[in-house]
Amino acid sequence: MNSLLKSPRVKTPNPKRPGQIGFWGTIPALIIGLLFTVGPLAIIVIYSFLSRPYSGGGVDYKFTLEPYIGFLFQADFVGNVTFDPRYLQVFLDSLQQATVTTVVCFVLAFPLAIWMATRPEKVQNLLVLLVTIPFWTSLLVRTYAWMLILNDNGIVNTISKSLGLGSHELLYTPFASQIGLIYTFLPFMVLPIYSSLAGFDFRLAEAAYDLGARKMSVVRKVLLPIAVPGIISGILLVFMPAFGSYVQPVLLGGGKFLLIGNLIADQFGQSRNWPFGAALSVIILVMLMLALIIIAVYSRRSGRKVELAL
Amino acid sequence: MNTSSHGADLVISGAVKTFVTPEKVQLNAVDNVSFTINHGEFFVMLGPSGCGKTTLLRSIAGLESLDAGSITLGSQRIDTLAPHQRPVNTVFQSYALFPHLTVAQNIAFGLEMERKSKAEVSSTVNEMLALVRLTELANRKPAQLSGGQQQRVALARALAKKPLVLLLDEPLAALDLKLRRGMQEELKRLQETTGITFVFVTHDQEEALSMGDRIAVFNSGKPVQIGTPEEIYEQPVNRFVADFIGESNFITTHVIDKGGKQMIQLAGGDAVALPHNVETVDGKVTIAIRPERISLNAAGPKLATGTITNIVYMGTDLRCTVQLQDGTDVAVRVPPPFGVDLQKVGATVSLSAETSSIRPMAPEGN
Numbered sequence A: 001m002n003s004l005l006k007s008p009r010v011k012t013p014n015p016k017r018p019g020q021i022g023f024w025g026t027i028p029a030l031i032i033g034l035l036f037t038v039g040p041l042a043i044i045v046i047y048s049f050l051s052r053p054y055s056g057g058g059v060d061y062k063f064t065l066e067p068y069i070g071f072l073f074q075a076d077f078v079g080n081v082t083f084d085p086r087y088l089q090v091f092l093d094s095l096q097q098a099t100v101t102t103v104v105c106f107v108l109a110f111p112l113a114i115w116m117a118t119r120p121e122k123v124q125n126l127l128v129l130l131v132t133i134p135f136w137t138s139l140l141v142r143t144y145a146w147m148l149i150l151n152d153n154g155i156v157n158t159i160s161k162s163l164g165l166g167s168h169e170l171l172y173t174p175f176a177s178q179i180g181l182i183y184t185f186l187p188f189m190v191l192p193i194y195s196s197l198a199g200f201d202f203r204l205a206e207a208a209y210d211l212g213a214r215k216m217s218v219v220r221k222v223l224l225p226i227a228v229p230g231i232i233s234g235i236l237l238v239f240m241p242a243f244g245s246y247v248q249p250v251l252l253g254g255g256k257f258l259l260i261g262n263l264i265a266d267q268f269g270q271s272r273n274w275p276f277g278a279a280l281s282v283i284i285l286v287m288l289m290l291a292l293i294i295i296a297v298y299s300r301r302s303g304r305k306v307e308l309a310l
Numbered sequence B: 001m002n003t004s005s006h007g008a009d010l011v012i013s014g015a016v017k018t019f020v021t022p023e024k025v026q027l028n029a030v031d032n033v034s035f036t037i038n039h040g041e042f043f044v045m046l047g048p049s050g051c052g053k054t055t056l057l058r059s060i061a062g063l064e065s066l067d068a069g070s071i072t073l074g075s076q077r078i079d080t081l082a083p084h085q086r087p088v089n090t091v092f093q094s095y096a097l098f099p100h101l102t103v104a105q106n107i108a109f110g111l112e113m114e115r116k117s118k119a120e121v122s123s124t125v126n127e128m129l130a131l132v133r134l135t136e137l138a139n140r141k142p143a144q145l146s147g148g149q150q151q152r153v154a155l156a157r158a159l160a161k162k163p164l165v166l167l168l169d170e171p172l173a174a175l176d177l178k179l180r181r182g183m184q185e186e187l188k189r190l191q192e193t194t195g196i197t198f199v200f201v202t203h204d205q206e207e208a209l210s211m212g213d214r215i216a217v218f219n220s221g222k223p224v225q226i227g228t229p230e231e232i233y234e235q236p237v238n239r240f241v242a243d244f245i246g247e248s249n250f251i252t253t254h255v256i257d258k259g260g261k262q263m264i265q266l267a268g269g270d271a272v273a274l275p276h277n278v279e280t281v282d283g284k285v286t287i288a289i290r291p292e293r294i295s296l297n298a299a300g301p302k303l304a305t306g307t308i309t310n311i312v313y314m315g316t317d318l319r320c321t322v323q324l325q326d327g328t329d330v331a332v333r334v335p336p337p338f339g340v341d342l343q344k345v346g347a348t349v350s351l352s353a354e355t356s357s358i359r360p361m362a363p364e365g366n
Helices: A002-006 A023-047 A066-072 A086-117 A121-136 A139-150 A155-162 A174-198 A203-210 A215-243 A247-251 A260-268 A274-302 B053-061 B103-113 B118-131 B147-159 B177-194 B205-211 B229-234 B239-244
Strands: A060-063 A073-075 A081-083 B010-020 B026-037 B042-046 B068-073 B088-091 B165-169 B197-202 B214-219 B222-227 B249-258 B261-265 B271-273 B284-289 B304-313 B318-324 B329-334 B348-352 B359-361
Touching (some): A086 A121, A121 A174, A139 A174, B026 B222, B042 B053, B147 B177, B239 B359
Parallel strands (some): B042 B214, B088 B165
């Protein structure tokens, strides 16, 4: 006992496990994150509760709920406040375009992802590379390419004319904007679904066949449930940016149809109504946060990890 | 579909399955195989990896299609049917449990595919859970189970379909030794209680001997010998079987013809008659003797004389290597009690064996 007490104190080794980096290593990223992500967000939230100055741009530091009220109601010169669905319509149009984009992307991506996941490993790597090729060039450049394809003398119309089908107005239509969105966001749907199926043990499909399942039942009862985390992650990665998209509605849709993205951009530009633009942004933010919370709850309930990653 | 019918033997005839290797060589994984698996028996297909046993099993399941030949079950030809139409189910080596379903849902999967009523599904699931003793774990996910438990779920899932034939593809390979022993007994019990024909693929000869009613020993795409465990062990038809099942000493020696009866005489031994006459190659024959069938310094005719060159204590027995005067090494297992004089390296000993333990091997390629 005595000798134990007297024994020199053993220096406890650094409890850090190999491969772990201490807290201090994360400081630079935290600073950047706070300054450039949380910071602007905070500014937007604060601005959305401030008044618009008479001069137009900027904000007056006076609290008001006017920007939020302005989203749904309109005050006329006399001061009567009436319900005004115009902005709500923009919101719903955006919602529709984002939903169509998401659904079409899913319908296209799911079979593609299954097909990719069933190829030999080397081929799979090549296919993933091919899917990511669009990321190698700027979105703007690719969107201009679509303009060249769709314009009156573009590839589509040239072929259509030579076939005697006549010329069609494709560019600067909601259709063009929709095509551009689907094109842009398809990889964001393919990759997460693919990655949730890439580790899929195809012996499970054999087991399902063996237990009496037909081809479609195997897809529905085995592949689809296993791909669910990837599908959810794909839906988020497509829906969220498609909802607030700006480039495609402006460049391909010709800016003729007001969507929430260019409506917001407008508030900080021509319309010079910063608080309203900020309020619109906050509305989108809250909506997406709700979606994320629902997914987090699902993830915890089902015990399955839903990753927001490619 | 899965009505039980008696005498539903599984008949494989002229089965051929050819693969093309990456080197563009045609390989007969299953090479013109014909045999019958009797209804209700525990049939083991044993062989080294790549011998075609798993390919044949998958062909029975319908996961591979044969290039030639047929498989019939009772009066029904099944090799032309889709997997879901065959009254046959498989327990996979990897278990292949559905990770997103609970134990009970896994077991119910096959029944739901048959569009059985909810009541029927749940009563069968409960029956199966009880059969494999997993009732308490019904709501767990496969990832929350041990290897042995996952194995039992895979069994219950396949048995729930009440197949006429259950195929088991090395189901115990992933389990540790103790668990494997337990599962071997459990499988045997399940087979006896259900009366379903079990076709069990393994590369573990001990497993095959302890479990099979009959064993087919496979080599390069076809069964070399089919018989009861005792027949396979005691009367291996050729060197491959004698070598693959248990241990054997192979000694090649000249055959002496004494009045039409073939005899052999090893270095330092007496002339010993072979149990039966065999075809010789250049006047020579290869005999196989199990190490445990040789006794050292026993009375009676000597098979050979040699020197102990190595002794390994194995607990249950001593494993001695005896070098004969002509340089041949012979392995001998000495059962306890271990004589003190035997435990010395360098001691000269005589070897003897019953005539029936000496197995002359038919020339290779048979």
